[in-house]
Amino acid sequence: MEPKKDRGWRFRLHEIIYESATTSGKIFDIVLLGLIISSIVVVMLDSTGQWHEAYGNLFLKMEWGFTILFTIEYILRLICIKKPWSYVFSFFGIIDLLSIIPGYLSIILTGAQSLLVLRALRLLRIFRIFKLTHFLSEMQFLSVAVKGSLRKISIFMMIVLTLVIIMGSVMYLVEDGKNGFDSIPDSIYWAIVTITTVGYGDISPATSLGKFVASVIMLMGYAIIAVPTGIVTTEMALAMRKKEQLQEACPNCGREGHDVNARYCKFCGSAL
Numbered sequence: 001m002e003p004k005k006d007r008g009w010r011f012r013l014h015e016i017i018y019e020s021a022t023t024s025g026k027i028f029d030i031v032l033l034g035l036i037i038s039s040i041v042v043v044m045l046d047s048t049g050q051w052h053e054a055y056g057n058l059f060l061k062m063e064w065g066f067t068i069l070f071t072i073e074y075i076l077r078l079i080c081i082k083k084p085w086s087y088v089f090s091f092f093g094i095i096d097l098l099s100i101i102p103g104y105l106s107i108i109l110t111g112a113q114s115l116l117v118l119r120a121l122r123l124l125r126i127f128r129i130f131k132l133t134h135f136l137s138e139m140q141f142l143s144v145a146v147k148g149s150l151r152k153i154s155i156f157m158m159i160v161l162t163l164v165i166i167m168g169s170v171m172y173l174v175e176d177g178k179n180g181f182d183s184i185p186d187s188i189y190w191a192i193v194t195i196t197t198v199g200y201g202d203i204s205p206a207t208s209l210g211k212f213v214a215s216v217i218m219l220m221g222y223a224i225i226a227v228p229t230g231i232v233t234t235e236m237a238l239a240m241r242k243k244e245q246l247q248e249a250c251p252n253c254g255r256e257g258h259d260v261n262a263r264y265c266k267f268c269g270s271a272l
Contacts (some may be wrong), residue, residue, distance in 0.1 A: 140220050255267045
């Protein structure tokens, strides 16, 4: 097999930023992961009154440092692909943009009346936690498993909803509208809390028959909790058996998930 030709600095930059399988790509991902975690820690500490009073200025400088670095990263991601708009409107692109715009908006929105707005805008920086999903490319089978199990889980949830409506109505009749079971909606609320094994205890049956019905619902709850887990686990096992996917990102649109022997991107048709 002939070695890949040197396609210029944009191609090398693309390999560093988008290709997690290369050595330079791994180093970039590790550094980026460290910056993301550090920025999230700074946001959390800055929200604490004691830390904010003692190190508020330091946190502000660090936040601007993170904002500048993430801005550079965002621009480089746009530069090294041929269709930057495909990245801008992608999930990761929107999250990356949301993680940097609050810092720049704080420059524009000045004045006493805008201080409350700025405090709300600062909370948007926590969106950087979603940038961590950049490092879950090896767990793509999880999203496939969840999508494959959505229909089964939806049907299962409809059955559970029907069950809690029936059991809630039965408890309303058994308790004769007393002991907290003042209405069918209240009784359904109790059935949901009980069947999920949460058990707040704000409503509880007082009659012997009501306690028996509650015991039945509790036992059903343990069986019901295991069903969605089994569905998702089965789909995950099936997804892992599927053909292994190529981790190389398309240099044109930046998307992954190609077959091992793929020569062209299945999303935009560009050569890999």
